[in-house]
Amino acid sequence: xxxxxxxxxxxxxxxxxxxxxxxxxxxxxxxxxxxxxxxxxxxxxxxxxxxxxxxxxxxxxxxxxxxxxxxxxxxxxxxxxxxxxxxxxxxxxxxxxxxxxxxxxxxxxxxxxxxxxxxxxxxxxxxxxxxxxxxxxxxxxxxxxxxxxxxxxxxxxxxxxxxxxxxxxxxxxxxxxxxxxxxxxxxxxxxxxxxxxxxxxxxxxxxxxxxxxxxxxxxxxxxxxxxxxxxxxxxxxxxxxxxxxxxxxxxxxxxxxxxxxxxxxxxxxxxxxxxxxxxxxxxxxxxxxxxxxxxxxxxxxxxxxxxxxxxxxxxxxxxxxxxxxxxxxxxxx
Amino acid sequence: xxxxxxxxxxxxxxxxxxxxxxxxxxxxxxxxxxxxxxxxxxxxxxxxxxxxxxxxxxxxxxxxxxxxxxxxxxxxxxxxxxxxxxxxxxxxxxxxxxxxxxxxxxxxxxxxxxxxxxxxxxxxxxxxxxxxxxxxxxxxxxxxxxxxxxxxxxxxxxxxxxxxxxxxxxxxxxxxxxxxxxxxxxxxxxxxxxxxxxxxxxxxxxxxxxxxxxxxxxxxxxxxxxxxxxxxxxxxxxxxxxxxxxxxxxxxxxxxxxxxxxxxxxxxxx
Numbered sequence: 309x310x311x312x313x314x315x316x317x318x319x320x321x322x323x324x325x326x327x328x329x330x331x332x333x334x335x336x337x338x339x340x341x342x343x344x345x346x347x348x349x350x351x352x353x354x355x356x357x358x359x360x361x362x363x364x365x366x367x368x369x370x371x372x373x374x375x376x377x378x379x380x381x382x383x384x385x386x387x388x389x390x391x392x393x394x395x396x397x398x399x400x401x402x403x404x405x406x407x408x409x410x411x412x413x414x415x416x417x418x419x420x421x422x423x424x425x426x427x428x429x430x431x432x433x434x435x436x437x438x439x440x441x442x443x444x445x446x447x448x449x450x451x452x453x454x455x456x457x458x459x460x461x462x463x464x465x466x467x468x469x470x471x472x473x474x475x476x477x478x479x480x481x482x483x484x485x486x487x488x489x490x491x492x493x494x495x496x497x498x499x500x501x502x503x504x505x506x507x508x509x510x511x512x513x514x515x516x517x518x519x520x521x522x523x524x525x526x527x528x529x530x531x532x533x534x535x536x537x538x539x540x541x542x543x544x545x546x547x548x549x550x551x552x553x554x555x556x557x558x559x560x561x562x563x564x565x566x567x568x569x570x571x572x573x574x575x576x577x578x579x580x581x582x583x584x585x586x587x588x589x590x591x592x593x594x595x596x597x598x599x600x601x602x603x604x605x606x607x608x609x610x611x612x613x614x615x616x617x618x619x620x621x622x623x624x625x626x627x628x629x630x631x632x633x634x635x636x637x638x639x640x641x
Numbered sequence: 642x643x644x645x646x647x648x649x650x651x652x653x654x655x656x657x658x659x660x661x662x663x664x665x666x667x668x669x670x671x672x673x674x675x676x677x678x679x680x681x682x683x684x685x686x687x688x689x690x691x692x693x694x695x696x697x698x699x700x701x702x703x704x705x706x707x708x709x710x711x712x713x714x715x716x717x718x719x720x721x722x723x724x725x726x727x728x729x730x731x732x733x734x735x736x737x738x739x740x741x742x743x744x745x746x747x748x749x750x751x752x753x754x755x756x757x758x759x760x761x762x763x764x765x766x767x768x769x770x771x772x773x774x775x776x777x778x779x780x781x782x783x784x785x786x787x788x789x790x791x792x793x794x795x796x797x798x799x800x801x802x803x804x805x806x807x808x809x810x811x812x813x814x815x816x817x818x819x820x821x822x823x824x825x826x827x828x829x830x831x832x833x834x835x836x837x838x839x840x841x842x843x844x845x846x847x848x849x850x851x852x853x854x855x856x857x858x859x860x861x862x863x864x865x866x867x868x869x870x871x872x873x874x875x876x877x878x879x880x881x882x883x884x885x886x887x888x889x890x891x892x893x894x895x896x897x898x899x900x901x902x903x904x905x906x907x908x909x910x911x
Binding site: 504513 | 696697698717718719722723727728730734735736737738739743746747748750751752753754755756759760761762763803807
């Protein structure tokens, strides 16, 4: 187990190293922006995977944790004019609180019921946002609601890369900040999965009654996995808000949910690298169908279906089976 | 802690009702330190329900469970594990996606005490205990195999290993040798004898293989419809016509005599 952990830490180092060299290729502003976006999605999916894949708690309301983090940053930037750097701890805290709501709501539920309740929580947050139309602030002739409603929020500040690096290099700042967020997210996932915590999460997933009888306090570890995931998902939400510059209820809509869920399932849930592999695959599809926007969602659905039918454990699961097959001793024939 | 109870486990009037059906019905018995109590009975007699109650998997409807003199009725499964009662399950209950060694480390680490704030790696004691149990169960060669890929005997041994790696005072075995052939049963029995003789573990065992049970148990209790039908020394079983009638049958009675005799011969030679 120790060697596996060292292996994954080494892969992380190489992976981040390679990614950090990407801007040297002279990528266009658009491509760099897309890569930055997908790096943040990978950070979110890695954290979601801790709850969904590693602990086997089928929470699909995970984007609510991301949303509260993003809104925490956007609202504080907007109303208090705070530097967005200072809002990040609050975004993490917001994610933590929301994750504890999720944890308590699902303590007594299993399987499909968890899916329903977590989705309901995320949809409640969504509805609260889009129905927020009461006039909160007036600029010239336009009236804005407190949370920005269905339009979302914008012009709440940024991380100051424009002042620091100049207008043309500001995207680089956003890119590297996102990369740090992804590295942090994967590092946390590795530390958790190979620790007694991760073993307890997997034990709960494999056989809950047996895990309890072996001394694992189920609720406590359910709460812990939600909390860890909530902190770093909330933080990702805050970084996303600052990097993209706008934040709206669209992150809670079904297409976003299915897109991120596909990343996890295609890559391989419950594995360290599955979310990253899945994000790369979905990013390529996304780019491939850029000019065929009408077919984009169909393409996601097709890939998701093909993967579920042929490799139920995702690409990483398929890779593991392939390696096992290749390494297993075969009879001379 | 001045009070030193005579019995390790004492059960008083234990009842578990599912609607009108009483899976366990006003059951009282005790287990002394160092002894092996066998529990038998026909299917649906409430044997596994009794284990579920003793191990905190389900709470009883009425009655009390005393362990080392303390009332543990209604405690949760993990708390009861930490107090030193460990059980196995009839069905395959291991952590399939972990290796054999990791299964044992997890059970050692979380089972032996309440971990308020677990560390980021296993402590040395858990690693040592896991290695000891690998040795005791003969699973050393399988240490890096995923538990989900184990053959049936090794799976049974791992389930037993996970239950004993936390060094329980009382071990509850639910059909530990069901589905095994005689040679495999002997492999498991050797592990149990080692636990009883060298680790002083008190054992309660549910089993349908009567030759194994009468050879291994000091006392046997037979349940029927959740209540006690018979309780006595292992050899006495076939002499109770009710037990023969409800549970053993005529050939089963012969089996149980054989087992008890084998045990006597074994004791005489050792």
